[in-house]
Amino acid sequence: MAVISLRKSTCQLFQQGGARFDPLRVLSSRFESTEPNFGIMFDIDGVIVRGRTVLPFAPEAFSKLFDQKTQQFKIPSVFVTNAGNSIRQEKADKLSEWLNIPITEDQVVMAHSPLRMFNEFHNKHVLVTGQGPVEFIARNLGFKKVTTMDQLRHAFPALDAVDHKRRRAAACAFEKYFPRIEAVVLFGEPVRWETSLQLLIDVLLSDGQPSAAPEKIVYPHLPILACNMDLQWMAEAVMPRFGHGAFLLCLENLYKKVTGHELVYTALVGKPSEITYRHSEHVLQEQALKIGLKKPVRHIYCIGDNICTDIFGANLYNKYLQRARDTEIISQVQAQNIGHNSRSIDNLLGTEGELKGATSCYSILVETGVFSRTGGSNVSLDHSPRDFLPVENSYQEPTFSTENVLGAVDLIFEMENYKKNDQ
Structure with missing residues (x-):
């Protein structure tokens, strides 16, 4: 894997995800305004903390990044985590304590x-999996029948x-x-994988009615919305731990x-x-306004x-931004041809308004989490989520x-010449 060293001259062009990166273009843009025109997205586990440390x-x-006098950020900053078993306020409180x-x-x-x-799914009866307050999370997101x-x-x-020890052979009279x-x-990895795997297969095979054995396998199966595709993540242990991607x-x-068919996700959200x-x-642009x-x-x-989620996802989005500059509307067919799952980003997020403007x-x-210089070469490209394969090395x-x-x-401050303009 080619990793770009900081010792490289900022005048060089860097290759990233099939795109040319010109640091001089970034530097020159800083002289157009005295206020920052950049923002930062931070992963949490492996970047800010490892487990609870x-x-x-x-x-x-x-x-x-933070101005103690005004008690606000000087640079638009957001925290993008693949964790799916907690609520935003809880994570924000933890970050406040840590930082x-x-x-x-x-x-x-x-x-x-x-x-x-x-x-379109908020009024459907949904089965949710994960750990923590998953029912509260689902209802907070807009799902009404959980x-x-x-x-x-x-x-x-x-x-x-x-x-x-947990077997209960007697059937419930109200099953039907x-x-x-x-x-x-699917919000995140459950505690008892065997229970969730068994009952999820039962629900899919029975088309949502596991009170009786199905006469035939219905395919395509029920819609599946899955969050967090991390195969591994970094906690206190010396080696990465299995994440929700392993459960998926x-x-x-x-x-x-069991069926001979491929399991198909209606949507995969979370990085990458x-x-x-x-x-x-969208959240970052809102922070800029605030x-x-x-x-x-x-x-x-x-x-x-994490190369397979954080880096891969950022590079994919950079490619998306390049396409967006070339054409105002990306059709669903085009999106599928270039690796989207089954939904057009622009159609999906059109309801969020037009708080966009990023060009790159x-x-x-960073080498404090899943990736390390000594062990990073052992990370296979196949660690990326199935629906995003094959993956180009770039x-x-x-x-x-x-x-x-x-x-x-x-x-980042050096690339954006921010120190000079921040004095």
């Missing part, structure tokens, strides 16, 4: 945040049979009256093994999906530790690489 240099990095500066929920983008825009995995296993006690499930929402991999392979980056840009910037953010810098998105890889090459988040912030 704040990484060195993270508080110092954010002290350069010693106030972070608002409006600055946080969770893996599930874009689901607010999936209005069933959790625990509620489903209590309604159909004979289905959960792997753990002998249970309202048909119309869609599945199990579900995909079990469904294909361009939908999530488009939504995150701190008083008169012009939209033009350059986005995405700082992450640059990826910065899409997993960061624009820049730094040791930590403080180095990344210093690099």
Whole structure:
């Protein structure tokens, strides 16, 4: 994997995701205005913290972005995490505690945040999986008829049979009256994988009515909305841990093994999906307005530790921005041909208004999480989500690489000539 060193001259052109990156163009743009025309998207796990431990240099990095006198950010900053088992306010409170500066929920983008825009599913009866307050999260996103995995296993006690101590052989008398499930929402990895995998397959095979064995397999299956595609993530352990992407991999392979059909996602949100980056840009542009910037953010810098999600996703979005400059409307057919799942970003996010304006998105890889210089070469391109394969090597090459988040912030300031204009 080619990683761009900071020792490279800023006059050089860098290759990123099939696009030419010209630092001189970035530098020259800084002299057009005394206010910043750039914003930063931060990953959290592996960039700011590992598990519950704040990484060195993270508080110092954010002290350069935050004005203690005005108690607001000097640079538009948002936090984009693939976590899907908590609410934004909870994550904002944790960030405030870790970084010693106030972070608002409006600055946080969770893996599930874009689901607010999936209005066509909000009135359907959905089964939600994950851990934490998943029912509250679903209702907060707009879903009105919600069933959790625990509620489903209590309604159909004979289905959960792997753990002998939890087996309840007696069927519920009201099983046949249970309202048909119309869609599945996967927020994050559950605690008991065997229970969720079994009951999800049951629901898909029975077309949402697991009270009786299906006479035939209905295909295409029920709509599935999945968040967080991270195969691995970095906690306190010395090696990466399995993420929701690993659970999805199990579900995909079990469904294909049982039915002979491919499991198809109606939508995949969270990094590296361009939908999530488009939504995150919308949030970033709103932050720019809130701190008083008169012009939209033009350059986005995405700082992450995971090549297969953070870097891949930022590079995909940079490619999207290039296409958007070439044409005002990207048709659904074009979108599918270039790797979108099944939805047009522009059609989906048109309801968010026109708070857009970014022309480029640059990826910065830090070495404090999933990626390390010694172990990074062992990361296979196949670690990327199935629906985004095949992956070109160039899409997993960061624009820049730094040791930590403080180095990344210093690099951005240098590229944008911000120190000179900030005095």
